[in-house]
Amino acid sequence: MVVDVERVGVCGTDMELFSGEMSYLHTGASTYPLRPGHEWCGTVTAVGTGVDESWTGRRVTGDTMIGCGHCRRCRQGRHWVCEQRYELGIRDGLPGALAEQVAVPADYLHALPDTVDPTLGAMVEPGGNALRCVEAAQLSPGERLLVLGTGTIGLLVAMFARAGGAQVHLIGRGETDLELPRSLGFDRCWTRDTRPDLPWDGVVDASTGAEMPPFALDRVEPGRRVVYIGLSVSPSAIDTRDLVLKDVTAVGILGASAGLDGAIEAYANGSVDPRPLVAATVTLDEIVDVFAGRRPPGGAPKVHADPRSSR
Structure with a gap:
C-alpha cells in the first residue's frame, strides 16, 4: 500500500536514531541513511497487486512491527518479536513515515473511523503501547497503579488506566514534570521524595532512568506485577532475589501491535483523549529543529x- 501521510509523531526512539544513541545502531540492526517515523496516519492512495481495491481512499494507521510471516513466532501471533522483523522507520528495510508518502504492507494496516482525527491517528501507536502496559498490570477497578515517568507513554498509561477504573499515581523527576498531568486531572502526582507510603497493586516503569527498574520492583506489592516499557541509555539492573522472594511477575513491553485496535476504539469513543499531549504540529522542514533539540514552546511532550503543510 502507498499511503499519503497526514500526520507523523516524533518519539524518543527517533531522537536517539538522530543522535546516534539508539541501541540498534550499535548492534547493526539499524544503519544510516534511514528515514524515521513510526507514529503516523494517512490515506491509502495506491494498492499493490492482489490487494483489495476497497482500501483505496481509506484513512489508516499501521503496525510498526512487520514480521516475516512464516516463522514460529509469527505463526503463533507474536509477529512483533519475530527475529527477522522489520520495524518501520527504525530497523533497516522499511523507510518510515516522516515523508509525504509511506509504503506499508497491507496486512499491517488498521482502518481509522471518522471520529479519529489526524492528531489522534498519529497517537495510536504510542497509545497501543500504553494500553498493553495497563493490560499487563492486571488491575481491577479501584486498585492503585503507580506510573513512573510523565512523558508521552507514562501519561498515556495513566489515561488508559484511569479509563479502566484504576486509581492512578504518577511520579515525575520534579515539580515541573507534574504540571501537565495535574492539568489533565491527575491529582495524585509526586516526586520520589514526596510520594506517599502506599501499597501499589501494579507499577509501570515508563521512565528512562537506569535507577528506576529496581525502584519499581521495590514498590510493587508482593504477588503483583511490574511492567517495564521505558529504556535507559545506560544498562539498568534489578535484583532477582527481590523478584523471587516477593513472587512478583515482571513484564516487558515491546511494540504496540496487540494494543492498536484497543487504542483506536478508546480514541473513537472518547474514553481516552491524548490530544493535550501534543505540543505543536510543524512542517517537515521544521522537524529538523525538533531533532536538534529546539522544541516548540509548551510543556506537552509530543511534537x-x-x-x-510543507508542499
Missing part, C-alpha cells in the same frame, strides 16, 4: 509533523 507532530504535517507533511502536507
